[in-house]
Amino acid sequence: MAYSEKWFSNRPAPNRALRIFCFPFAGGGGKTYLGWQSHFPEAVDIVPVQLPGRENRLGEAPFHSMSALVEALLPVFRPHLEKPFAFFGHSMGAKVAFELALALEDLRLPGPRCLFLS
Numbered sequence: 660m661a662y663s664e665k666w667f668s669n670r671p672a673p674n675r676a677l678r679i680f681c682f683p684f685a686g687g688g689g690k691t692y693l694g695w696q697s698h699f700p701e702a703v704d705i706v707p708v709q710l711p712g713r714e715n716r717l718g719e720a721p722f723h724s725m726s727a728l729v730e731a732l733l734p735v736f737r738p739h740l741e742k743p744f745a746f747f748g749h750s751m752g753a754k755v756a757f758e759l760a761l762a763l764e765d766l767r768l769p770g771p772r773c774l775f776l777s
Contacts, residue, residue, distance in 0.1 A: 665709065665715075665716060666708060666709055666710075666732070666735045667689070667706050667707065667708060667709060668688070668689030668690055668692070668693055668706075668707035668708075668709050668714075669693065669706065669707065671704060671706050671739055672704045675701075675702055675703060675704035675742070676702040676703070676742075676743065677702060677703050677742070677743050677744065677745065677772070678703075678704045678706050678739065678742060678743070678744040678745070679699075679704070679705050679706065679744070679745045679746070679747055679775075680706045680708055680736075680739075680744060680745070680746050680747070680756075680771075681695070681706065681707045681708060681747045681748070681752070682708045682710075682746065682747065682748035682749070682751075682752030682753070682755045682756045683707070683708070683710065683713070683751075683752045684749045684750035684752055685750060685751035685752075686713070687713065687749075687752070688707075688709060688710075688713040688714035688715075689707030689708055689709035689710075689713075689714065690707065690714055691707065692705055692707040692747075693705075693707060706739075708752075708755075710722070710728070710755075725754065725755070725758055726758075728758075729755070729758045729759050729762050730762075732755075732759055733759075733762060733763075733766070736759070736763070737768070740768055740769040741769075743772050744771055744772065745771045745772050745773040745774070746759065746771045746773075746775065747775040747776075747777075748775070748776055748777070749776075749777045750777070753776035753777060756771075756774060756775075756776065757774065757776065760774055
């Protein structure tokens with residue numbers, strides 16, 4: 660399994676016009692968003708983010724620091740910044756999406772076209 664594959668509940672599709680990376684609530688997993696794909700046009704790719712300590716990563720220690728989590732996510736997301744993307748985050752996932760967007764901006768890397776927070 661490639662490094663970034665364990666972070667996503669499904670592999671980002673290379674031929675879609677827009678990716679929406681979905682960050683789950685505290686204690687929730689990426690599978691929460693797997694059914695969303697059927698509600699979007701074919702050109703949109705829903706990519707659920709799978710954090711350590713949840714679902715298939717239950718055996719991994721969860722992060723206890725937002726800055727450490729964002730630092731771990733940066734190299735995971737770098738290969739996926741070449742296409743337009745957006746972030747969606749719910750509850751704690753909203754904070755993760757927001758902090759990751761800020762970190763990308765600080766590093767002058769491409770950021771999300773849109774940031775959806777709930």
